Amino acid sequence: QKEVEQNSGPLSVPEGAIASLNCTYSDRGSQSFFWYRQYSGKSPELIMFIYSNGDKEDGRFTAQLNKASQYVSLLIRDSQPSDSATYLCAVGSSNTGKLIFGQGTTLQVKP
Amino acid sequence: GAVVSQHPSWVICKSGTSVKIECRSLDFQATTMFWYRQFPKQSLMLMATSNEGSKATYEQGVEKDKFLINHASLTLSTLTVTSAHPEDSSFYICSARFQGRETQYFGPGTRLLVL
Numbered sequence: 001q002k003e004v005e006q007n008s009g010p011l012s013v014p015e016g017a018i019a020s021l022n023c024t025y026s027d028r029g030s031q032s033f034f035w036y037r038q039y040s041g042k043s044p045e046l047i048m049f050i051y052s053n054g055d056k057e058d059g060r061f062t063a064q065l066n067k068a069s070q071y072v073s074l075l076i077r078d079s080q081p082s083d084s085a086t087y088l089c090a091v092g093s094s095n096t097g098k099l100i101f102g103q104g105t106t107l108q109v110k111p
Numbered sequence: 112g113a114v115v116s117q118h119p120s121w122v123i124c125k126s127g128t129s130v131k132i133e134c135r136s137l138d139f140q141a142t143t144m145f146w147y148r149q150f151p152k153q154s155l156m157l158m159a160t161s162n163e164g165s166k167a168t169y170e171q172g173v174e175k176d177k178f179l180i181n182h183a184s185l186t187l188s189t190l191t192v193t194s195a196h197p198e199d200s201s202f203y204i205c206s207a208r209f210q211g212r213e214t215q216y217f218g219p220g221t222r223l224l225v226l
Contacts, residue, residue, distance in 0.1 A: 045217065090215075
């Protein structure tokens with residue numbers, strides 16, 4: 001079992017729809033969770049981080065965390081073609097302090 | 112805030128030469144920097160963790176004598192790829208974080224092509 005798992009996609013949604021990206025992790029001791037966006041040919045950029053169970057909203061983005069079920073998700077409302085990218089889920093390791101990255105989910109927003 | 116730069120952004124070199132990549136935190140002091148490598152269509156692969164003033168910690172399978180890392184100050188870490196070969200061609204990305212925080216901020220990356 002991979003430490004951080006994401007569906008590689010591609011996830012295709014029409015413009016204006018809600019995109020839902022999911023991530024599961026194996027380290028029950030993890031306390032920090034991150035979503036990064038990576039455009040093709042570019043480096044990752046931080047979108048959001050979340051530490052507590054529940055929802056955290058920032059503009060069109062909402063991160064959701066459920067530690068009991070060991071999953072974290074990212075919702076993108078009113079999806080735009082410019083949101084088309086690979087979204088990386090990262091989980092803070094309880095042992096090493098490093099971030100463990102998932103393989104990423106490719107999102108395609110079609111006009 | 113939390114801007115990380117890398118230099119150069121692109122480098123092409125001949126096989127057998129060494130290449131140095133710089134990673135700088137521009138507006139904060141980074142006690143820890145990380146070096147990643149990413150091949151096309153693949154996810155990030157952590158190569159090493161660099162702490163200011165101490166030796167880097169390398170991930171399993173990463174040759175420390177080939178990928179030399181120096182973190183001489185709180186704002187600068189360097190990665191030197193020694194005796195580069197075509198299989199070292201990749202996208203090298205650094206990240207930095209504040210002391211006591213886990214959030215990593217990434218630099219723009221350096222594309223290395225070894226001919």
